[in-house]
Amino acid sequence: MKNVELLVIGGGPAGLCAAISAAEAGVDVLLAERDEWLGGQLVKQTHMFFGSEKQHASVRGVDIGKLLVKKVEEYKNVEVMKNATVLGLYEDRVVTIQQDGNYVKVNPKSVIITTGASEKTLVFPNNDLPGVYGAGAVQTLMNVYGVKPGNKVLMVGAGNIGLIVSYQLMQAGVDVEAIVDASPNIGGYLVHASKIRRMGVPILTRHTVKEAIGKEALEAAVIWELDDKWQPIPGSEQKLDVDVMCISVGLTPLSELLWQIGCKMEFVGELGGFVPTRSDKLQTSLDGIFVAGDVAGVEEASSAMVEGSLAGLSASSYLGYKIDVVKELERDYLNQLNDLRSGPVGEKIRQGLAKALISEQAANPGQGS
């Protein structure tokens, strides 16, 4: 069994930043990433990010990913395991990992969980037909492997992911027939919506999927309109000839490992589902277990990166590393997070976090801060 100081689970924006921040403090870090590549969802983001310079605003996600990966690789004290899925987190803190199909055990002193989120899905007749894909799958297929998912797409969901993936589909030369969303309003940033709409793609709010049609694979989709009580209006059906339906109805934290080890969890709808209670410095209810990014509450990648840096810092302090500027850094990260969550769009996140936050003392009764 391998002894490690800090295990970071997940090599997405939060995990990369956590590893960098802890490595900078001198901690020996093991970073386990499920995929063959580091960067998580950043790899698929061809659009420029919002935020401020500190979070690489106006740089494309894919390029931010490359920057972070390069930085991580510069640290001698970061060991990266790719193609490595963490299977189990046990009560004696032993972690089992499957790497390239092999079974490995590690024994970390501290863990930062940055497993991200998984996609929600929808039920309608034939929702399991080939051609009905999650938005993430479509993104992976086209932006990682350069393969078109099909020729004509119905996008279900007008949140940021639905809008962004629609745009990316068009960039890849695929026709988007329509974007539907059951809500009365577009959920994603309106600038994203506008850049699609002006290419002639209809965005139909208060519309949802009635059924998928096809024998072996998707041949068409029927959508219909909803009334103000979210009930479908008979007679409003429209049949669309599409060979791909892309489901993008939101994300939910991928929190299995937190449940396994017994972190205190709280359902916070605003953050996408069950999230761990944590201190503002991202310590969970369990000693030495930290979280960052979407697993702590679904947000934008910019916040995930800052949270990662903060969690890395907290874990370093927990492990006994003295950093001169720790207070300053902490303040900076917390300020950045405040900025990203300020304003009307951040309202929901702020409300959600208020429910998930507990004082550091309560989060970690054994450790006075």
Add this chain to the structure above:
Amino acid sequence: MLEKTGVPTKEQIDSAFPSEERMKKGPFVVVECFQKIPCNPCFTACNRDGIKAFEDINDLPDVDHDNCNGCTLCVSKCPGLAIFVVDMTYSEDKALLKIPYEFLPLPQEGDRVMGLSHGGEEVEKVEVIKVQNPKGFDKTPVISLAVSKDKVKVIRSIKVPKERDRSEDEIVCRCSDVTLEEVRELIRTGHTTFDEIKKISRIGMGPCQGRTCSQLVIREIASITGQDPSSLLPGTYRQIVKSLEMGKVIEALEKEEQENK
């Protein structure tokens, strides 16, 4: 008219209703039997002398509205499906109308279906309040409908949408092919947590470990039981997250052993 079209006249229908005073007192029976035929199960079914004794089996039923309390026992017994029950006191603006209905699919409680007139014309959408189909009714279910008070003399049937049953195609769990209808049925029969549904249906026990289905199931529980989704637990998460070939564990253990030597 009745003889030519099967639709009774307004006068005939009026004659089947009791006085205004009686109607205000509570449920009553409406027997729309206008032709003398040799038949008396309505009389036999009633145990409170709501239908006066027949002198001749060909007599038309004579309802004693003082004795009848609208108990519905006779409704499913009438071979001509000519008996209905009306309750004008059901609510401020609606009356309760009970009709016999022998077609599939049966409506479900809470459904809104189209009410049909004596002549089969669409009248108004009505809410299905109750569907009674006990053994004793011998396959003549009685459907209770909330109808507008001024339509109690008009509505005599319903149209239940016959849309092809797509429930087989609505998959909640890809791993074990569990459908939405199966999940809903479990919730309706008292299985009200994700874990409970998981154990009995195998949903969430497959290779995806519940990642795809659990939020769908929780949403259904919340919507059917009226609970706040935030009060619902997602079920127990157990090691391990992703399936692992057992031979790989053996390889790792052998390697470990060699290193220890």
Add this chain to the structure above:
Amino acid sequence: MVKTAEVVIIGGGISGCAIAYNLAKKGVKDVVVIEKGYLASGATGSCGAGIRQQWGTEMNCKIAKMSCEFFETANEELQYDGDIEFKQGGYLLLASTDKEHEQFKKNVELQNSLGIHSRMLNLDEAKKIVPHLNTEGLVSTAFYEKDGHLNPFHATEAYGKAAERLGAKIYKYTEVTGIEVENGRVKKVKTDKGDIETKVVVNAAGGHSQVIAEMAGVDIPVYSERHQILVTEPLEPLLEPMLMSFSLNIYCQQVPHGGFIMGRGDDTEPRDLRVTSSWQFLDEMIKTATRVLPPLKKARLLRQWAGLYNMTPDRQPIYGKVDEVEGFYLAVGFSGHGFMFGPATGLLMAEYILGEEPTINIDMLGLKRFESGDLILEPSVV
């Protein structure tokens, strides 16, 4: 929630539901079952769910046989609209030593005398039943084709639904918080949803039986310890019977859905109520399972879990009354085989509580035996 009941049963596992069903069937009007979680959410639902009649004591053999015979027609008897998934693929018990071989022979003799037609099979015969069995290190086997497996959730659900049809009330998600005893008699069961006055309380709380007994001021000689299980991805049928070895410490079977379920005991487990899982179990379990059935190396492990064995000193259950507290009955201490004894527990306890002529006399399984030290140890337990 009702305010009074003739009988309050604590625990909605197979035992509690089967007792409720049998009492209701015998005409007891107000039977109430209190269950902390959902039906079968405790030991019943976490068990390996095998049904074995090849036991080493007369009592265990009789109780198991009676239960197995019930399961054969349980779908009809309980008018269950689902399926309890009873599959009689047999149990193949593996003997690794001559001593074990001799014990099996003795057991088979006893079983045969009780109408359980088990038989010894040599290794070639065993391979005909399980072609992929690794017979290396084995001496012989014992087999009974009427042993088997069923789905614990559906079995408990079937009992629960049948009991409810007969008028019993089952309160799920309701936790017993106390038992009031007055002048040496039970008086009231307190729960987080309200109190129920009753003269008869049945402790069928599985892994938590000692906690419930304490509430009535009764100390019973049982303790709980976790036993762990793992399951593989569903696969096409490969293994017909349950494989079991006491010396190798394993039971392993393929359930109708296709998954292989396997478990083992561990003497070093602390005696408490934890049901967490350990990686150490995975390592040991996989080592033994792939040794006994080598193709399992290719099978993918899906999940692990744990449940509580409620252990008695002689590995036999405790049935019957408690002298100090009138009206307090025990159906506890099943030592890992409470599920397969469920139907017998239900009938025998109902008869006992109502003072009827017993189908099988269970006096020797009473609490008293531990005072007198009259113990017959069950030799065949994993």
Add this chain to the structure above:
Amino acid sequence: MRIEDHPVLEFKRGKKISFTYNGEKVEGYEGETIAAALHAAGVQVLSYSDRHRPRGFYCAIGNCSSCFMEVNGESNVKVCIEPLQEGMDVKTQKGKGEIV
């Protein structure tokens, strides 16, 4: 089905390799998954469930169980994350997998 020109991304594909799909020769690139290569070749149905429903991939990250195929005789392989290799024998999986 492959994207040749993209306004933002450049695809550096690996070596061209071949494999068999239900006995027929198909080409793909080193560095991609089996599912990606099959999709590029126009194959969407990867398996049939217990109830004989056709299934393609859904999540493409190994989360769901929608893309099980038989690869080199091994069942229940999640092809959405399984790297493609020269000469692989890939077959549609029907129902549960087998281990012997």
